[in-house]
Amino acid sequence: MSTAGNQKGTSYIDAISQALWEEMERDPSIFIMGEDIGIYGGAFKVTEGFIDHFGPERVIDMPIAEEAFIGMGVGAALMGMRPIVEVQYADFISCGWDQIVNVAAKMHYRTRDAVPMVIRGPSGAGLRAGPFHSQSPEGWFAHVPGLKVIVPGTPYDAKGLLKAAIRDDNPVIYFEHKYLYRRLKEVLPTGDYTVPISKADVQREGDDVTIVTYGAMLQTALEAARRAQEKGISVEVVDLRTIFPLDKDTILNSVAKTSKAIMLYEDTRTLGIGAEISAIIAEEGFENLDGPIIRVSSPDAPIPYSPPLEDFFLPQVDDVLAAIDKLSAY
Amino acid sequence: MEVKSLELNTQQLMEIYYFMRLGRAIEERLELLYKGGRLPGAIYLGRGQEAIEVGASYALEPGDMLAPTHRDMMSQLPRGITAKEIFTQHYARTNSLTRGKGEDNYQGDLKRGTFATVSMLPDFYPVAAGAALAFKIRNEKRVAMTYCGEGATSVGDWHESINVASVLNLPVVFIVINNGYAYSTPVYKEMKVANVADRACAYAIPGAVVDGNDVIECYRETKKAVDRARDGGGPTLIEAKTMRMRGHAGHDPAKYMATEIIDLWTRRDPIVRFENYLIERGLLTDESKREIINRINAEVEDAVRFAEESPYPEGKEAIEDVYRG
Known part of the structure; x- marks a missing residue:
């Protein structure tokens, strides 16, 4: 695959960080949990500096326990929070599979209770990362009614769709293509904007x-x-x-x-x-x-x-x- | 906030007795209806577990959250779930709490502080920990409690969620109902530890074994754990030793359970034991017991009739409510 070089503007990864930061500033019910997201700033540095600004109560480092902290996201969402769960690589979302497809996806159907949570992780190949750090798992989740599945292709959409996902009242799987993280840049609007979900x-x-x-x-x-x-x-x-x-x-x-x-x-x-x-x-x-x-x-x-x-x-x-x-x- | 005390007063004791008796009456009626082919689906009975089901749940306060399994219908009674709601749920009627979407014991109501369970176990251990995390982030003096059987303690979620809850010092109480069997698999084929609660030391949290057929002990130990969680003391693991007095589900005659074992545990019946406790203290007589049972039977019959007269959902509702909005 190829990407145009020498672009100006905001990178795909910075667009994601901006969306998270601006949404957390806007809504105190939003918090992030995942592995190494605090002082380390995340494996890809998406949340660098977040813990200093938002504190450890809203930027929560987790042990290696995807099934637990994805399930905890469901519990917190049902209690009125808007959790964002970072899986370090999209490949590892399989470790939390059951909580996503059985608990999160089927809750509203049964009880009409909203599960406003976002599970995000870096997906995709092209980085010589092998069978366990390169997968595109979106198809797994596109087969599960009750979930929404987003894979943005541009910095503009990455930011606008992540904001829309955070504001959505359903569980949203949001895969960020890590090949694009620092290769794709675009001049973004200065103000707040969202991109509608389910719109090509x-x-x-x-x-x-x-x-x-x-x-x-x-x-x-x-x-x-x-x-x-x-x-x-x-x-x-x-x-x-x-x-x-x-x-x-x-x-x-x-x-x-x-x-x-x-x-x-x-x-x-x-x-x-x-x-x-x-x-x-x-x-x-x-x-x-x-x-x-x-x-x-x-x-x-x-x-x-x-x-x-x-x-x-x-x-x-x-x-x-x-x-x-x-x-x-x- | 106002919380119950460790010592139960007369009114509370009689309320607990009512919930235990109501739970048993509902389950006995469900068993008859199931055997008579009146229910569209399965039944999962917790007969024999009334003491831990009601006693632990009773330690919660309004605003707390209970996360039960498919066998813990009786734990939802102190949260305010009614006989009518349990029967409409089993009958899959449109006015049930899940509008015919969820099966048998899978009812819940967040406003009354109880989740609607899922089948995978112990999936509500993480969910309860997540509710507790929300309480902690918001500085609310609320507690989450979750149940599972000893069978579910073999699953990774169980370990993961207790460990995380310990690390984050979350206000959550983990209950394990050790009822002897995971479906047909006896405890000795499930684990080598003598007590599930012994594992608490692996998470550096308090663990306790309780007589799961003694409702007062179930209440008191859970109450201490709930108070500790509410006061910022973190999670507790409680194991209640009891016996599942029926098969895994209605279709299972449980021939793998020795009759001697069943006879032994029948003599330990938690309701009979609690009745003796109440009679010794002059709180219950043959006459008042009969009056309570009659009242409960009438309540159950009324609920069954209500459910049978309630309409089914329309087929087209099958594709509604997949998403919010």
């Missing part, structure tokens, strides 16, 4: 092919679109931003315009988000299609460590261009 964004308009993507793959899609344009192919890029519940309308409207659709996602292929969107397009947009729906994804394998292996594993710009070429034949 057309990042680039085009007429010939639609790429539906999210997370770090947004940059891959945009680069492929630039290169396709050189060949005279106009590509529209839809950034999902929220993985679940999905914004079907934006996807279907784009496909109605271009008649061709590529699903680009970093998660593994089978039952990934692209598989679901393919089904939606096939069911609800079939008459608009001029060619097959193509998935460009990671293969059904764990994420390898060695650079040539990981590069092979991850969807590259050339893979997207090949899919665009294939669809251009229709």
